[in-house]
Structures are given as C-alpha cells and as structure tokens.
Amino acid sequence: MFSRNRMTTTALGALALCATLSLTPAVAQDSTDPIKLTLHDWTGQLITTQIMGEVLKKAGNNVEYVQADYLAQFAGLESGDLHVAMEMWETTGRDAMDAATATGKVENFGATGMKAKEEWWYPEYMKEKCPGLPNWEALKDEKCAEAFSTAETAPKGRYLGGPVTWGGFDDERVEALDLPFEVIHAGTDAALFAELESAYQRQAPILLWIYAPHWSTAKYKGEWVEFPEYTKECYTDPAWGSNPDMAYDCGKPFGEIWKVGWVGVKDKWPDAYNAIKAFTIDNDEMGQMITKVDLDGKKIEDVVAEWMGANEPRWSQWIKK
CATH class of the missing domain: 3.40.190.100 (Glycine betaine-binding periplasmic protein; domain 2)
Incomplete structure (x- = not known):
C-alpha cells in the first residue's frame, strides 16, 4: 500500500511539473541562419561593421558580410535578404532611411554614438x-x-x-x-x-x-x-530658400549616424538585436582606427582585433543575457 501511494504521489508530481513547464513561455533563441551585415565603400563603415560582426560571433551568432550599395541596400533590408546596415548617415541617408522605415519593413536600431x-x-x-x-x-x-x-x-x-x-x-x-x-x-x-x-x-x-x-x-x-x-x-519645398524654383539651395544636414535593419531581426535573432541596439562608439575612437588603416597601412581585420582586445569589458555587456 505504501509503495502504491508513493508511486501515485510521484506520478502526480511529474504531471504537475509537466503542466508548469507547459505554462512557462519558451525563451527565444537566435536562429543559426547567418545575419547578413552590409559592407560599403569607406573605411569607417567597414570597421564599424566588422566590430559588430565580431561581437556577434563571440555571442555564437553566424555572421555573413555582404557588399551592398549605400542607398540601394534598402530594397534588400525591406525584403529581409539583407539584415543590418551599421552606418546610415543623417547627412546623406535620412530620406532613404525614412522611406524604408515608413514601409514597416525596416527598423531604426538607434544611434551609433558617432556624429556625422x-x-x-x-x-x-x-x-x-x-x-x-x-x-x-x-x-x-x-x-x-x-x-x-x-x-x-x-x-x-x-x-x-x-x-x-x-x-x-x-x-x-x-x-x-x-x-x-x-x-x-x-x-x-x-x-x-x-x-x-x-x-x-x-x-x-x-x-x-x-x-x-x-x-x-x-x-x-x-x-x-x-x-x-x-x-x-x-x-x-522649392519655394524655401534663395532659389524659389529649386530645392537643395542649402548645405547638407549634420547629425547622427544610425544603425538600421530588417524589422524581422528582433524576432529571428533577439539576442543579436539587443547587441546591435547596444553598440556604441564615438568619433575619436573611429577617427583613430581609420587613421591606423588609411595612413598607417594596417589591415582592417587587425585594427578590429586590436579594438576587441582592448574593449572586452565593454562589448561583453552588449551580448550579456
């Protein structure tokens, strides 16, 4: 009798545990599919993107770098064929970025910390x-x-x-x-x-x-x-400014350098999404790294590796769960 009661109690406990687990929401995990980060044609953007890529790799993500046109890339970001663009400059890319985010298919992931x-x-x-x-x-x-x-x-x-x-x-x-x-x-x-x-x-x-x-x-x-x-x-508005018949009769805007990407990133790679949003770097840091590449002749990969080694406590916080 004792044995039977014990087994019944155990079985009931197991059933209760299963019920509890079934009510606990599953923790979202990043997909093993590659996160595609776009590369453009200036040194700073290549550095920024590869820093982000290396940090995501440290978190266990699969990363792929894809060469893409600075403005035309938004077609790929909207479709989800491309996933993250690490530098969209307020000075030249705001119109394209606003048009893309207005579709609901592209998200502004926040400022990089650099001022353009x-x-x-x-x-x-x-x-x-x-x-x-x-x-x-x-x-x-x-x-x-x-x-x-x-x-x-x-x-x-x-x-x-x-x-x-x-x-x-x-x-x-x-x-x-x-x-x-x-x-x-x-x-x-x-x-x-x-x-x-x-x-x-x-x-x-x-x-x-x-x-x-x-x-x-x-x-x-x-x-x-x-x-x-x-x-x-x-x-x-062409009527604005000194030329009443034409737009662009002013200088370029100044401002932030933004991170943007496919709206599906937050659902498919939630941890990477948080890391991308947390990424920040300033003008002085970036200027020093660009100098090392363009003037001192160092490889971008080596400059990125040097930054990663010197800033591990910082980027570790970006990928902390």
Whole structure:
C-alpha cells in the first residue's frame, strides 16, 4: 500500500511539473541562419561593421558580410535578404532611411554614438585666392571659381564630390545656388583622399567632399564651406530658400549616424538585436582606427582585433543575457 501511494504521489508530481513547464513561455533563441551585415565603400563603415560582426560571433551568432550599395541596400533590408546596415548617415541617408522605415519593413536600431558632418571643404591656403570663404557666396565670384578650376573645368571651378552612390545632392546644390562649378565625382573613397593628399602636398587648388569622423580633418588644415543652414523644407519645398524654383539651395544636414535593419531581426535573432541596439562608439575612437588603416597601412581585420582586445569589458555587456 505504501509503495502504491508513493508511486501515485510521484506520478502526480511529474504531471504537475509537466503542466508548469507547459505554462512557462519558451525563451527565444537566435536562429543559426547567418545575419547578413552590409559592407560599403569607406573605411569607417567597414570597421564599424566588422566590430559588430565580431561581437556577434563571440555571442555564437553566424555572421555573413555582404557588399551592398549605400542607398540601394534598402530594397534588400525591406525584403529581409539583407539584415543590418551599421552606418546610415543623417547627412546623406535620412530620406532613404525614412522611406524604408515608413514601409514597416525596416527598423531604426538607434544611434551609433558617432556624429556625422559632410560638406564641401578646402585647404586653408585657398583662402588667399578666395578671400570671402568660408561663406558660400564667395564661390559665386568668377575669380574665386577660376582659382578652383582645372584644365578640364576652366573657367568653371572644380568640386570633387564623393562616389555617386553616396548621394548628397551636390549636383543639385550647384544648380540651385547658381554656382560656377562643375561637379566631378571620385570613383572611390580612396581616390577622393588620394587626390586631396596630392593637391595638399603641391599646394594646388582643391575643393572637395570631406566627412567626419575621419582622419583628414586632423591631418590637414582647412575649413568647411558655410552654406545656408539645412532644414527639411530645403530638400522638399522649392519655394524655401534663395532659389524659389529649386530645392537643395542649402548645405547638407549634420547629425547622427544610425544603425538600421530588417524589422524581422528582433524576432529571428533577439539576442543579436539587443547587441546591435547596444553598440556604441564615438568619433575619436573611429577617427583613430581609420587613421591606423588609411595612413598607417594596417589591415582592417587587425585594427578590429586590436579594438576587441582592448574593449572586452565593454562589448561583453552588449551580448550579456
């Protein structure tokens, strides 16, 4: 009798445990499918993305890096074919990001901690030839424009823009502000700064797209052109600004560098999602790492590994459960 009662009690206990377990919600686990992080065509973004990728690998995630166009990538992020873009700059990517998030298929994962500035920039030695700078109206003067000209653009000045994939509306800005300049787009990030290096060494005229965080603003003495301050209406309402018939008659916006991605990341990879949202880095850190790659000749992988080793207590918190 004792034995039978004991067995009955045990069986009832087991049933109660099973009932309890069935009522306990299952803890979501990250999928073993690869998280696809997009790579673009400038050093800082490659560093940011690989830091994030290495941190996710430490958490046990499967990571895949995919080369993608900066603006066109949103088609892949909306469909879920791509998953995370670690740098979307307020200065050039806000419109594309807002359009994508408005679909409900892309999510803003928050700020990276870096602050973006991208604008026309000139070496300090050019102020003697165009003394009205940094005021943008100095560029309207034909003598100033000629000072920035080259054989291919004379008598118009030459403005060296970033690769066309970066956006930025420089061609539209020149037309809207009636500047006697021709926009020439650099083929790559490396070509852009190689030309700056060459011109600076020769004290040759150059006006070009410079962005921060980057090493160039520390290495070279110069200034950004001061255009009419950006407002959203400048880009959307032709009636705004000095040209009543055209938009983009102002400078570029300044602001955050954002992390964005496919809205399904939080459900498919919940732990990775939390880590991506927690990721943060500042301009000084990034500028130092870009310098190590672009000026000191170190490999991106080595610079990332060095950062990972020096910051383990920090990134460990990003993946802490």
